[in-house]
Amino acid sequence: MCVLGLGAVLGLTGATAAGATAAASTLATIGTVIGLVGTVYQGVSGYRAGKAQAAEIATQRKTEAALTATQDARQRAKMASAIRQQSAELAARGVQLDSPTAVALGQTAAQELSFDSQAIRSGGIARDRELSAQQRIANATANSSMFRGIGGAAGSFLTAAPDIWPGLVGERRLA
Numbered sequence: 001m002c003v004l005g006l007g008a009v010l011g012l013t014g015a016t017a018a019g020a021t022a023a024a025s026t027l028a029t030i031g032t033v034i035g036l037v038g039t040v041y042q043g044v045s046g047y048r049a050g051k052a053q054a055a056e057i058a059t060q061r062k063t064e065a066a067l068t069a070t071q072d073a074r075q076r077a078k079m080a081s082a083i084r085q086q087s088a089e090l091a092a093r094g095v096q097l098d099s100p101t102a103v104a105l106g107q108t109a110a111q112e113l114s115f116d117s118q119a120i121r122s123g124g125i126a127r128d129r130e131l132s133a134q135q136r137i138a139n140a141t142a143n144s145s146m147f148r149g150i151g152g153a154a155g156s157f158l159t160a161a162p163d164i165w166p167g168l169v170g171e172r173r174l175a
Contacts (some may be wrong), residue, residue: 032160036153043149050142057135061128068124072117079113 086109090102
């Protein structure tokens with residue numbers, strides 16, 4: 001190791017050089033452990049952030065669904081009121097409500113109501129699909145972050161293992 005060479009340059013002898021080597025080895029081990037913990041912590045933090053984002057999107061999806069239902073109900077009530085008013089105006093003019101003209105006007109109004117309602121619901125479905133995709137992405141990002149953190153820590157550990165426990169690999173160390 002270069003610590004031994006550094007010990008010789010500084011004039012350290014035998015026991016002092018061995019102590020310096022042990023201290024350097026201990027510091028390297030501590031540094032490796034801190035790096036491993038930091039990598040895992042990054043993964044866990046990314047996981048938590050992704051899951052929090054997914055939970056917020058789930059809440060937004062529920063809110064959007066409620067807003068869509070409310071908007072649809074209001075549009076239906078508005079159209080129903082317009083149909084009732086139209087019927088009242090026809091009756092006030094003396095038109096029979098079962099006449100072909102009144103029935104045709106009622107059918108046209110009902111079709112318009114159906115079209116408006118379907119447009120509102122379709123918009124709600126589109127927003128829900130978009131938010132659902134964002135939620136899946138947030139969950140995938142969370143999981144990926146966790147795996148990346150654990151994988152990075154495992155890789156760092158395996159790379160540092162020969163330096164931490166030199167006897168573990170014996171004489172077959174790669175330079």
